[in-house]
Amino acid sequence: MLALPRRFAPRLRALRPYSSSTPRFPCVEAHATRESRLASSFSSSSGPEPPYARPNPTSYNVFRSKKPLPLTYHSSSLPTFDVAYETWGTLSPARDNVILLHTGLSASSHAASTSSNPTEGWWEKFIGPGKPLDTNNFFVVCTNVLGGCYGSTGPSAIDPETGVPYATHFPILSIFDMVRAQFRLLDDLGVDKLYASVGSSMGAMQSLAAGLLHPERVGKIVSISGTARSTPSSIAMRYAQRSVLMADPNWNNGFYYDAVPPHTGMKLARQIATITYRSGPEWDARFGRQMRPPPPDTPVAEPRVPALCPDFLIETYLDHQGEQFCLKYDANSLIYISKAMDLFDLTFPALQALRLPEIPLSESQSTSTIDFAPPHSTSHSKSHPPPTNPPPHLSDLAQGLTLLANTPTLVLGVQSDILFTIEQQREVVDALRMAGNDRVVYYELGGVWGHDTFLLDVLNVGGAIRGFLS
Amino acid sequence: MLALPRRFAPRLRALRPYSSSTPRFPCVEAHATRESRLASSFSSSSGPEPPYARPNPTSYNVFRSKKPLPLTYHSSSLPTFDVAYETWGTLSPARDNVILLHTGLSASSHAASTSSNPTEGWWEKFIGPGKPLDTNNFFVVCTNVLGGCYGSTGPSAIDPETGVPYATHFPILSIFDMVRAQFRLLDDLGVDKLYASVGSSMGAMQSLAAGLLHPERVGKIVSISGTARSTPSSIAMRYAQRSVLMADPNWNNGFYYDAVPPHTGMKLARQIATITYRSGPEWDARFGRQMRPPPPDTPVAEPRVPALCPDFLIETYLDHQGEQFCLKYDANSLIYISKAMDLFDLTFPALQALRLPEIPLSESQSTSTIDFAPPHSTSHSKSHPPPTNPPPHLSDLAQGLTLLANTPTLVLGVQSDILFTIEQQREVVDALRMAGNDRVVYYELGGVWGHDTFLLDVLNVGGAIRGFLS
Known part of the structure; x- marks a missing residue:
């Protein structure tokens, strides 16, 4: 007699004929x-x-600006704009203890619980007394990003010129525009200089951009699982998400605010995104090839034919992630902000083409004659020495980051991250060091959590931040 | 004055105001x-x-079988079925020079040009006189897989019971079912024993399955960029494709054969698939951050604002790949065959649960008392020695592959493959060797082509096959 199947095996079943009934999905x-x-x-x-x-x-x-915000990709400005924000800790009398915390793509300003909103925030374990962002010492400010949908001005906000939501009349944004809006808030708060600019994922892009736009106003930079230059792979993954979203008939070219939103497109987009947030090894350990349990009303003896709808636990997980998200976030915000991520590029030629008023690019910088410092041999682990003959884009990036030469910077990456790969972390580190920055701290984390590590690994991520900020 | 931007930089542009006209996509x-x-x-x-x-x-x-085909997941059989096939070379009098070539998910039997179809096949450079599958020596047979849409019976075929296409009344298939249909064809051709079973990607699954179903009929096995057990990551990527496809209203629960097919869902699915077929490093080199050229009628001085539709070359590439594919392949075939790939699992408990009539699982095998040979220390490169204390699923896999202990097997994998990862190649090799197979040849390829390497790298992939088969 055959032994009973062990782990990972489908249950023994009496086979059923096929096409016995109308298929249901x-x-x-x-x-x-x-x-x-x-x-x-x-x-x-x-x-x-x-x-x-x-x-x-x-x-x-809400910081409400009546002063127009210049935009990177348009000649006209945003006439007015709001920035939603929350704070933790106490602003010091000298106003010199401020940490500006930048969010990932879809997060709100609610990084941790507050007295006015006691629900857990997205970085709850990282912010508070004695925590990595220690509110005994620091005054932490987190904003909902410009373009977002949680209180800051974005495509879902009312266009003052028309009285209806901007929808896709909203201007194309850059990461610089987002940071520019944040510094308007800092101006309003009377904060001249940040103790540190801290961010993960897209927040790391903003963190670097903040230092570049205002080197004199940013004391330290923390860049976790970010990049200085979006790669074709990450653009491809975000493009796939935008494609499924924009193909949803409910998207209606972005004009859906008086109707049912593109919830199906959002669910499908989130499923794709979720694949990029975690890693294979974690799913191997967590789900393996396990199937979902049979519905509760299934007779024990009922045979099970594999289904075309979610069947493996990994499928039900993706389905659930999509279902949870599809009405929580504005589709147009996802499209605009993910596009801003694609456009992010701190190489010198790209910066030069943007002609940002904050960044003076002198003629001397525009030539390739700068004598870069050779990357330190200690830039990262021995098995991945920095290139002795850097490729052109790395030199371009070093040239673009020269304004950060004096800013102490923590770069932290995760080897299992498939969205912001470890190679991109090393690129940031190499470029900063080539630009002459000798105060770059760099850590690579192992583990199986992939890109989401920054949300989960308080011990290692939090520890690195704590050490760097103190 | 600023120098002109260099490579990868957007062109200098006079900025345009936003929302000046109705947005178009x-x-x-x-x-x-x-x-x-x-x-x-x-x-x-x-x-x-x-x-x-x-x-x-x-x-x-077309091989037309009037004899029913038993199915893995159903009690009823396919009453009749067709298998489309093509051949190259000459069958030897002893009928002992046959190579059965298995395809990937969406390929037809047209692996190379023939006199009746002179268009290039999907493995044109691998098949012919003096080529890796040398038709001076071998008689090569390639089939369109059961479930496909290029002449073999699949969801788009007419159900003899109803006179209309099966659609989603088609039974869930397994890789074993596909191989079973192929062996019916071999029976019909009078071929008792294959010189070799050769396949890449899903074809590698079939190649291993053929050896397992008929150890005495398969002389050698070639498994390129395949797996013996689909992982949650690959299931997730196929699930995302099925999800966008099934969400297309034209899919209509699979009943679209008298109407417009789900071309949008197919395009979106193919875009996602394309991301898994290639690798980041290739796209870095090939596309970088280059933008698409402006439309031909654009005045030279016309400024360019980034678009929400494809703008980077990587986006236009994905768009093009999706557009090319969306009407070339049947949506239901994609759904059924990709599901069969997900279900593929050669571990012993999984095989045991399937109770395949071809595979005798003796009681002795059902216990865990088999004394596996320790993996050879030469199983692959020194930097990745085989585990001295193999994880349970590896032991399960070795137990499942015991019937292949005497079949010479070539396993070839690509380090940049994100769909069938190099770890999965090593897993197959370790399991075969643990099962006692001391004729396993294993190569790892570098390079930037990812999963698609098997279609492109005639020198290395072809060379390995040629050496192994001769």
Whole structure:
């Protein structure tokens, strides 16, 4: 007699004939069910709406600028704009203990719980008394990014010229535009100089950009799992997300704010994104090849034929992640902000083409005659020595980062990250050191959490930040 | 004065104001345009149809079985089935020079040009006189896989019971079912024993499965960029493709054969697939951060604002790949065959649960008391020695592969492959050696082509095959 199957094996089953009934696809029906539910809530005018459609300024502060914001890619400015923000800790009398915390793509300003919003924040374990961002010492400021949908001005905000949401009339944004808006807030708060600019993922882009736009106003930079120059692979992965989203008929060229939003496109986009946030080894350990449990009403003897809808636990996980997200975030914000990430490039030629008013690019810098410091041999682990003959883009990046030559910078990357790869971390480190920065601290983390490590690994990520900031 | 931007930099441009006109999205309009074109061709009944809807049996042979095919996941059989196939070279009088070539997911039997179909095949440079599959010596047979849409029975075929296409009444398939159908063809051709079973990607799964189902009928096995057990990561990537496809309203639960097919879902799915077929380093070298050239009618002085539709060359590449594919392959075939890949698992518990009639699993094998040979220290490069204390799934896999202990096997993998990772290649090699196979040849290739290396690298992939087969 055969032994019972062991772990990872499908259950023994009596086989069923096929085509015995009309095929059903619960994963597809879920879209239609969601659509009906949302359509009826819209028509009733009192039903639930996406949270981004219900701004709640009692749970965060709003800096409201009446002064136009110049934009990187357009000649016209944003006439007015809001920046939603939250703070933790106490501003010192000298106003010299400020940490500006930058978020990833879809996060709100709610990095940690506050008295006005006690729900957990996205970096709850990193912010507070005695924590890596120690509020006994620091005054931490986190904003919802320009272009976002959690209180800051973005495509879902009302265009003052028309009285209706901007939708895709919203201007193309750059990471620099986002940082520019943040510094307007700092001006308003009377903060001349940041103790540190800290960010992970897209927040790391902003963190570097802040230092570059205002070298004299940024004391230290922390760049975790970020990049100085988006690569084709990461552009491809974000492009795939935008494509499925924009193909949703509900997207309607971005004009959906008076109708049911593109929830199906958002779910599909989030599923793709989730693949890039974690790593294979983690899923091997967590899900392996396990199947979802049978529905509770299934008779024990009922045979199981594999389904075309989610069947493996990894599939139900992706499905769940998409389902949870699809109404929590504004589709146009996702499109605009992910595009800003694609456009991010701190190499000298790219910066030069943008002609940012904050960044003076002298003629001497525009030539390739700068004598770069050779990368230190200690730039990272022995098995990955810095290039002795750097490729052109690395020299271009070093040239672009010369304004950061004197800013102490912590770079931290994760070897299992497939979105912001470890090679990109090394590139930032090499370029900074080539630009003459001898105060670059660099750590590579192992582990299986991939890009999401920055959200999860308080011990290692938090420890590196704590050490660098103190 | 600023110097002109150099490589990779956007052109200098006079900035344009935003929201000056109604936003347009050519990449979204393309879906609607394709829809209109297809809808009118369907209504005219004489217009172009997808190629899979126009079988052309003059360009390939068809083996037509009237004997039912037992299925892995169903109690009922496929009552009749076709297998489309092509051959190259000459069958020897002893019928002992046959190479069965297995395809990847979406390929047809047209691996190389023939007199009846002179267009280039998908492995044109690998098959012919003096080529790696040397038709001076070998008789090469390639089939369109069961479940496919290029002449073999799949979801788009007519169900004899209803007179209309199976659609999603088609049974769930396994890789074993596909191989079973191929051996029916071999029976029909009077081929008792294969000189070799050769395949890449999904074809490598079939290649291993063929050896396992019929150890006595398979002389040698070639497994290139395959796996013996699909991992959660690869399932996730295929799941994302199926999800976007099934969310296309045209998919209609699979019943679209008398209407416009889900071309948008297919395009989006192919874009995702393309990301998994190549590698970051190749795209870095080939596309970098270059933008698409401006449309030909753009005045030279016209400024350029980044677009939300494809703008970087990597985006236009993905767009093009999706566009080329979206009408060339049947959506249901993609869904069924990709699911069969997910289900593939040669570990002993998984095989045991399937109770395949071809594979006798004796009681002694069902216990864990088999004394595995320790993996050879030469199993692969020194930097990746085989585990001295193998994880449970590796022991399970070795136990599942015991029937291959005496089959010479070539395993070849590519270090930049993100779909069938190099770890999976090593797993196959370690398991085979643990099962007692001391005729395993293993190569790891470098290079930047990722999973697609098997289609491109005639020198290294072809050379390894040539050496192993001779």
